[in-house]
Amino acid sequence: MKMDFNLFMGDIVDAARKDITEAGYEQLTTPEEVDQALNKKGTTLVMINSTCGCAGGVARPAAANAIHYDKRPNHLVTVFAGQDRExxxxxxxxxxxxxxSxxxxxxxxxxxIVTMVERHDIEGFSPVDVVNRLQHIFDENCEEV
Known part of the structure; x- marks a missing residue:
């Protein structure tokens, strides 16, 4: 049985997109959407999504859970590395x-830019570790909601 790699990857990409948008992040797929979103007043958290197994499997749950907090960014957006290249x-x-990254x-x-949580800050850590790191950043830079 021959597997269609593009079909398989499409399923993974679709699931990864769905995880983040259902968590409340606005998906940006064009450079124009990025410019409009990232130039808004206030704080904006950008989640750079990825199909990377280990780190992506930590980052997506962290992205979904970190925002349930007293302080959080005004805007939540996501771009998908390797998919929406521009x-x-x-x-x-x-x-x-x-x-x-x-x-x-x-x-x-x-x-x-205020700060980043890069791949090396995600890979090898648990989702809870990344949630704690993000919430610490929110404490320092965001207002209560």
């Missing part, structure tokens, strides 16, 4: 000083 490249233009999280304030 949107991801445009988002990375905002992450000055940080190399490309996926999955990862970027916190911006008024369109400027």
């Amino acid at each position: 949107a991801t490249e445009r988002a990375r233009d905002y992450f000055e000083g940080y190399p490309p 996926s999955p990862s999280f970027a916190l911006l304030k008024d369109g400027k």
Whole structure:
């Protein structure tokens, strides 16, 4: 039996997209959508989604659970590395000083990068570890909701 790799990957990508959008993140698929979203006033958390098994399997649950907190970003958005390439490249233009990393999280304030949780901060850690790291960043940079 021959497996259709693109069909298989499509299922994985669809599930990964669904996980994040159901958690409340707005999916950005074009550079124009990225510019509009990342230039909003206030704090914006960007989740750079990825099909990477280990790190992606930690980042997506962390993204979904970290936002259930007293302090959280004003805006939640996501781009999908390796899938929506132009949107991801445009988002990375905002992450000055940080190399490309996926999955990862970027916190911006008024369109400027504040900090990132990069892949090396996710891979090898538990979702709870990443939730705690994100909530610490929210404590330092976000207002109560």
